[in-house]
Amino acid sequence: MSRGRTVTVAAGVLAAAASSLWSVSPSVAAPERARVFVVQGLPGRLVDVGVDGRPVATGLAGASLSRAVELEPGAHTVTFSSGGSEVLRRSVDLRAGSSSDLVLHLPVDPSGSPVLTVYDNTTKAVPRGKASVTVAHTAAVPPADVRVNGKVLFANIANGEALNLVVPADTYTVDIVPSGADSPTVLGPLDLTVKEGSLNRVFAVGDPQSSTMRAVVQVLPAGSTGSGAPDLVDTGTGGQAAARTSPLLEPLLHPGAPAAPVTTPAP
Numbered sequence: 588m589s590r591g592r593t594v595t596v597a598a599g600v601l602a603a604a605a606s607s608l609w610s611v612s613p614s615v616a617a618p619e620r621a622r623v624f625v626v627q628g629l630p631g632r633l634v635d636v637g638v639d640g641r642p643v644a645t646g647l648a649g650a651s652l653s654r655a656v657e658l659e660p661g662a663h664t665v666t667f668s669s670g671g672s673e674v675l676r677r678s679v680d681l682r683a684g685s686s687s688d689l690v691l692h693l694p695v696d697p698s699g700s701p702v703l704t705v706y707d708n709t710t711k712a713v714p715r716g717k718a719s720v721t722v723a724h725t726a727a728v729p730p731a732d733v734r735v736n737g738k739v740l741f742a743n744i745a746n747g748e749a750l751n752l753v754v755p756a757d758t759y760t761v762d763i764v765p766s767g768a769d770s771p772t773v774l775g776p777l778d779l780t781v782k783e784g785s786l787n788r789v790f791a792v793g794d795p796q797s798s799t800m801r802a803v804v805q806v807l808p809a810g811s812t813g814s815g816a817p818d819l820v821d822t823g824t825g826g827q828a829a830a831r832t833s834p835l836l837e838p839l840l841h842p843g844a845p846a847a848p849v850t851t852p853a854p
Contacts, residue, residue, distance in 0.1 A: 621660050621681035624708075625653035628692030628725050628792030629701055630799035634674065637666045650792055650801035660685075667691050667701070677703045686710065688805065690790060692725035695746045697794040704747045710786050712810040718756045718781035719809055720789070723749035727794040728773050730766040735759050742766065756783040763791055774800045784811040 627634050627647035636644040636653065644653040660683035667674045675691065686708035694702050704725060713719050722733050724744040733741035733750075736759055741750045743766045762775030774791050781787045786807040793799035 618660050619684040620657045621683065621685045621687070623656050623658060623679075623681065623687045623689055624805065625656070626688055626690040626692075626725070626790050626792070626803050626805075627651050627653070628690055628790065628803070629669070629674075630693075630793045630797065630801075632669045632674075634691065635668045637668070638663050640664075649799065650803050652803055652805055665689060665703070667703075675701050675703055679705055686807070688788065688790075690723065690725050690792075692746075692790075692792055693727040693794060695727060695729055697727035697796060702747070706749060706788070708786060708788070708807055710807055710809045712812040713753050713784065714813060715811040716755060716783055717753050717811070718783060719751060719753050719786045720779070720781055721749055721751040721786070722761075723788065723790045724763075726774070726791045726800060727796070728763070728765075728791070728800075731763050731773055732766050732768075734762050734764060754781065756781055761789070774802060777802055779804070782806070785809055 625636050625644055625647065627649060630649040632649060634647045635642060636647065638656065638658060643656045647653060658681060660681050662678055662680045664676065664678050666676045679689065681687065688706040688708060690704045690706065691701055692704065706723060722741050724731060724746055728746065730743045730745045732739045733744065740752060744750060758778060758780040760776045761779045762777065763773040764770060765773065773795050779787070779789065786809045788805040790803040791800065792803055793801050
Protein backbone atom coordinates (compact mmCIF):
# COMPACT_ATOMS: atom_id res chain seq x y z
CA MET A 588 0.00 0.00 0.00
CA SER A 589 2.79 2.40 0.90
CA ARG A 590 4.51 1.75 -2.43
CA GLY A 591 1.26 2.27 -4.35
CA ARG A 592 0.68 5.63 -2.72
CA THR A 593 4.24 6.73 -3.60
CA VAL A 594 3.71 5.88 -7.26
CA THR A 595 0.36 7.70 -7.31
CA VAL A 596 1.83 10.86 -5.80
CA ALA A 597 4.84 10.82 -8.17
CA ALA A 598 2.54 10.47 -11.17
CA GLY A 599 0.48 13.42 -9.94
CA VAL A 600 3.58 15.61 -9.57
CA LEU A 601 4.75 14.75 -13.09
CA ALA A 602 1.31 15.51 -14.54
CA ALA A 603 1.23 18.89 -12.79
CA ALA A 604 4.73 19.73 -14.03
CA ALA A 605 3.81 18.80 -17.59
CA SER A 606 0.66 20.91 -17.39
CA SER A 607 2.71 23.85 -16.14
CA LEU A 608 5.21 23.52 -19.01
CA TRP A 609 2.46 23.49 -21.62
CA SER A 610 0.57 26.39 -20.10
CA VAL A 611 3.54 28.83 -20.04
CA SER A 612 4.53 30.46 -23.35
CA PRO A 613 8.28 30.26 -23.92
CA SER A 614 9.95 33.69 -23.90
CA VAL A 615 12.12 34.59 -26.87
CA ALA A 616 14.80 37.25 -26.39
CA ALA A 617 14.40 40.19 -28.76
CA PRO A 618 17.32 40.67 -31.16
CA GLU A 619 19.87 43.25 -30.07
CA ARG A 620 19.28 46.60 -31.75
CA ALA A 621 21.68 48.20 -34.25
CA ARG A 622 23.25 51.59 -33.62
CA VAL A 623 24.06 54.19 -36.29
CA PHE A 624 25.72 57.60 -36.31
CA VAL A 625 25.36 60.13 -39.12
CA VAL A 626 28.37 62.13 -40.29
CA GLN A 627 27.20 65.22 -42.20
CA GLY A 628 29.99 65.96 -44.68
CA LEU A 629 28.30 68.50 -46.97
CA PRO A 630 29.76 71.96 -46.36
CA GLY A 631 27.46 74.96 -46.18
CA ARG A 632 24.25 72.97 -45.71
CA LEU A 633 21.92 72.09 -42.86
CA VAL A 634 20.70 68.53 -43.30
CA ASP A 635 17.72 66.70 -41.80
CA VAL A 636 17.87 62.90 -41.52
CA GLY A 637 14.93 60.51 -41.51
CA VAL A 638 14.69 56.75 -41.14
CA ASP A 639 11.63 54.96 -42.52
CA GLY A 640 9.78 58.27 -42.62
CA ARG A 641 10.64 59.18 -39.02
CA PRO A 642 12.95 62.15 -38.29
CA VAL A 643 16.04 61.16 -36.31
CA ALA A 644 18.24 64.28 -36.69
CA THR A 645 17.52 67.84 -37.76
CA GLY A 646 19.70 70.76 -38.78
CA LEU A 647 23.01 68.91 -38.93
CA ALA A 648 25.66 71.40 -40.04
CA GLY A 649 28.57 70.48 -42.30
CA ALA A 650 31.37 68.53 -40.59
CA SER A 651 29.17 67.41 -37.70
CA LEU A 652 28.30 64.10 -36.06
CA SER A 653 24.82 63.07 -34.93
CA ARG A 654 23.91 61.37 -31.69
CA ALA A 655 23.58 57.59 -31.72
CA VAL A 656 20.35 56.33 -33.30
CA GLU A 657 19.16 52.85 -32.29
CA LEU A 658 17.23 50.81 -34.86
CA GLU A 659 15.83 47.34 -35.19
CA PRO A 660 18.08 45.04 -37.23
CA GLY A 661 17.13 44.66 -40.89
CA ALA A 662 16.58 46.95 -43.87
CA HIS A 663 15.81 50.65 -43.39
CA THR A 664 15.28 53.57 -45.75
CA VAL A 665 17.40 56.58 -44.83
CA THR A 666 16.61 60.00 -46.32
CA PHE A 667 18.63 63.20 -46.24
CA SER A 668 17.03 66.56 -47.00
CA SER A 669 18.16 70.17 -47.01
CA GLY A 670 16.02 73.28 -47.36
CA GLY A 671 12.93 71.15 -47.79
CA SER A 672 14.36 69.21 -50.77
CA GLU A 673 15.51 65.61 -50.67
CA VAL A 674 19.26 65.31 -51.16
CA LEU A 675 19.62 61.53 -51.07
CA ARG A 676 17.61 58.40 -50.30
CA ARG A 677 19.33 55.11 -49.54
CA SER A 678 18.42 51.67 -48.19
CA VAL A 679 20.76 50.22 -45.55
CA ASP A 680 20.74 46.75 -44.04
CA LEU A 681 21.79 46.62 -40.38
CA ARG A 682 22.89 43.58 -38.38
CA ALA A 683 21.76 42.95 -34.83
CA GLY A 684 24.19 44.51 -32.37
CA SER A 685 26.11 46.35 -35.09
CA SER A 686 27.47 49.91 -34.95
CA SER A 687 27.75 51.88 -38.19
CA ASP A 688 28.63 55.34 -39.44
CA LEU A 689 26.49 56.71 -42.28
CA VAL A 690 28.61 59.37 -43.98
CA LEU A 691 26.90 61.82 -46.33
CA HIS A 692 29.66 63.45 -48.34
CA LEU A 693 30.82 64.97 -51.62
CA PRO A 694 32.24 62.86 -54.45
CA VAL A 695 35.67 63.68 -55.93
CA ASP A 696 34.01 66.30 -58.15
CA PRO A 697 32.46 68.81 -55.69
CA SER A 698 29.80 69.69 -58.29
CA GLY A 699 28.58 66.08 -58.36
CA SER A 700 25.66 64.63 -56.44
CA PRO A 701 26.27 63.78 -52.76
CA VAL A 702 26.94 60.15 -51.92
CA LEU A 703 26.49 57.97 -48.83
CA THR A 704 29.21 55.65 -47.59
CA VAL A 705 28.50 53.23 -44.75
CA TYR A 706 31.34 52.21 -42.43
CA ASP A 707 31.25 49.44 -39.84
CA ASN A 708 32.52 50.41 -36.39
CA THR A 709 34.49 47.38 -35.29
CA THR A 710 35.08 47.98 -31.58
CA LYS A 711 37.24 44.91 -31.06
CA ALA A 712 39.44 45.17 -27.96
CA VAL A 713 43.01 46.27 -28.63
CA PRO A 714 46.22 45.35 -26.75
CA ARG A 715 46.79 47.22 -23.52
CA GLY A 716 48.37 50.62 -24.07
CA LYS A 717 47.13 50.74 -27.67
CA ALA A 718 44.32 52.44 -29.58
CA SER A 719 42.62 51.76 -32.90
CA VAL A 720 42.70 54.57 -35.48
CA THR A 721 40.69 54.61 -38.71
CA VAL A 722 41.07 57.35 -41.31
CA ALA A 723 38.31 57.71 -43.93
CA HIS A 724 38.64 59.75 -47.13
CA THR A 725 35.20 61.30 -47.68
CA ALA A 726 36.22 64.66 -49.19
CA ALA A 727 36.11 66.14 -52.69
CA VAL A 728 39.74 65.20 -53.25
CA PRO A 729 41.44 62.74 -55.65
CA PRO A 730 43.40 59.81 -54.11
CA ALA A 731 45.52 61.14 -51.24
CA ASP A 732 48.16 60.14 -48.69
CA VAL A 733 47.65 60.49 -44.94
CA ARG A 734 50.81 61.36 -43.05
CA VAL A 735 51.32 60.71 -39.35
CA ASN A 736 54.22 62.54 -37.72
CA GLY A 737 55.37 63.49 -41.21
CA LYS A 738 55.49 59.88 -42.47
CA VAL A 739 53.02 58.39 -44.97
CA LEU A 740 51.08 55.63 -43.22
CA PHE A 741 47.94 55.58 -45.40
CA ALA A 742 48.83 55.81 -49.09
CA ASN A 743 46.69 56.39 -52.18
CA ILE A 744 43.32 56.39 -50.42
CA ALA A 745 40.45 57.19 -52.77
CA ASN A 746 37.17 58.94 -51.99
CA GLY A 747 34.98 56.55 -49.96
CA GLU A 748 37.88 54.38 -48.76
CA ALA A 749 39.26 53.92 -45.24
CA LEU A 750 42.19 52.20 -43.55
CA ASN A 751 42.93 51.26 -39.95
CA LEU A 752 45.99 51.08 -37.69
CA VAL A 753 46.52 49.95 -34.10
CA VAL A 754 48.99 52.36 -32.47
CA PRO A 755 50.29 53.24 -29.00
CA ALA A 756 48.02 55.66 -27.15
CA ASP A 757 49.57 59.09 -27.70
CA THR A 758 49.14 62.39 -29.53
CA TYR A 759 50.04 62.45 -33.23
CA THR A 760 50.31 65.07 -35.96
CA VAL A 761 48.16 64.15 -38.96
CA ASP A 762 47.88 65.79 -42.37
CA ILE A 763 46.64 64.85 -45.84
CA VAL A 764 48.49 65.53 -49.10
CA PRO A 765 47.92 64.52 -52.73
CA SER A 766 48.97 60.94 -53.41
CA GLY A 767 52.72 60.72 -53.98
CA ALA A 768 53.34 64.42 -53.29
CA ASP A 769 54.50 66.48 -50.32
CA SER A 770 52.28 69.46 -51.07
CA PRO A 771 49.91 71.18 -51.12
CA THR A 772 48.47 70.12 -47.78
CA VAL A 773 44.83 69.22 -48.33
CA LEU A 774 43.96 69.05 -44.62
CA GLY A 775 45.93 69.76 -41.46
CA PRO A 776 48.25 69.41 -39.81
CA LEU A 777 45.89 68.35 -37.02
CA ASP A 778 46.61 67.13 -33.50
CA LEU A 779 45.00 63.73 -32.89
CA THR A 780 45.10 62.42 -29.33
CA VAL A 781 44.15 58.75 -29.04
CA LYS A 782 43.36 57.13 -25.72
CA GLU A 783 44.05 53.56 -24.69
CA GLY A 784 41.26 51.10 -25.42
CA SER A 785 39.40 53.30 -27.89
CA LEU A 786 38.38 53.31 -31.55
CA ASN A 787 39.21 56.69 -33.08
CA ARG A 788 37.60 57.42 -36.43
CA VAL A 789 38.70 60.44 -38.46
CA PHE A 790 36.59 61.53 -41.45
CA ALA A 791 38.07 64.04 -43.88
CA VAL A 792 35.14 65.98 -45.38
CA GLY A 793 34.58 69.09 -47.48
CA ASP A 794 36.19 70.67 -50.52
CA PRO A 795 39.65 72.29 -50.59
CA GLN A 796 38.62 74.46 -53.56
CA SER A 797 36.11 76.26 -51.35
CA SER A 798 38.31 76.12 -48.22
CA THR A 799 35.79 73.89 -46.43
CA MET A 800 38.03 70.93 -45.60
CA ARG A 801 37.38 69.71 -42.06
CA ALA A 802 38.00 66.63 -39.92
CA VAL A 803 35.15 64.95 -38.03
CA VAL A 804 36.49 62.88 -35.15
CA GLN A 805 34.53 60.13 -33.44
CA VAL A 806 35.77 58.21 -30.39
CA LEU A 807 34.15 54.96 -29.32
CA PRO A 808 35.13 52.63 -26.45
CA ALA A 809 36.85 49.44 -27.57
CA GLY A 810 38.42 48.06 -24.41
CA SER A 811 41.90 46.64 -23.82
CA THR A 812 43.10 43.10 -23.49
CA GLY A 813 46.32 41.55 -22.18
CA SER A 814 49.69 43.19 -22.54
CA GLY A 815 50.03 42.35 -26.23
CA ALA A 816 53.00 43.00 -28.47
CA PRO A 817 52.82 46.04 -30.76
CA ASP A 818 50.64 45.23 -33.72
CA LEU A 819 49.71 46.75 -37.07
CA VAL A 820 46.38 46.00 -38.69
CA ASP A 821 45.93 47.32 -42.22
CA THR A 822 42.29 46.65 -42.93
CA GLY A 823 39.73 48.76 -44.73
CA THR A 824 38.01 49.25 -48.04
CA GLY A 825 41.00 50.24 -50.15
CA GLY A 826 44.26 52.13 -50.48
CA GLN A 827 47.58 50.94 -49.16
CA ALA A 828 49.07 51.22 -45.70
CA ALA A 829 52.81 51.86 -45.56
CA ALA A 830 54.95 48.73 -45.51
CA ARG A 831 54.52 46.86 -42.24
CA THR A 832 58.27 46.33 -41.90
CA SER A 833 59.16 49.93 -42.77
CA PRO A 834 61.30 51.83 -40.23
CA LEU A 835 58.85 54.69 -40.72
CA LEU A 836 56.49 52.81 -38.40
CA GLU A 837 58.98 52.64 -35.53
CA PRO A 838 57.83 55.87 -33.80
CA LEU A 839 54.27 54.47 -33.73
CA LEU A 840 54.94 50.87 -32.85
CA HIS A 841 57.61 51.67 -30.24
CA PRO A 842 56.59 54.56 -27.99
CA GLY A 843 60.18 55.01 -26.75
CA ALA A 844 61.41 55.94 -30.20
CA PRO A 845 61.56 59.66 -31.06
CA ALA A 846 58.37 60.92 -32.67
CA ALA A 847 56.75 64.29 -33.19
CA PRO A 848 53.43 64.91 -31.40
CA VAL A 849 50.04 64.71 -33.23
CA THR A 850 46.72 66.60 -33.05
CA THR A 851 43.04 66.45 -34.04
CA PRO A 852 40.10 68.90 -33.75
CA ALA A 853 36.99 68.16 -31.76
CA PRO A 854 33.99 67.03 -33.86
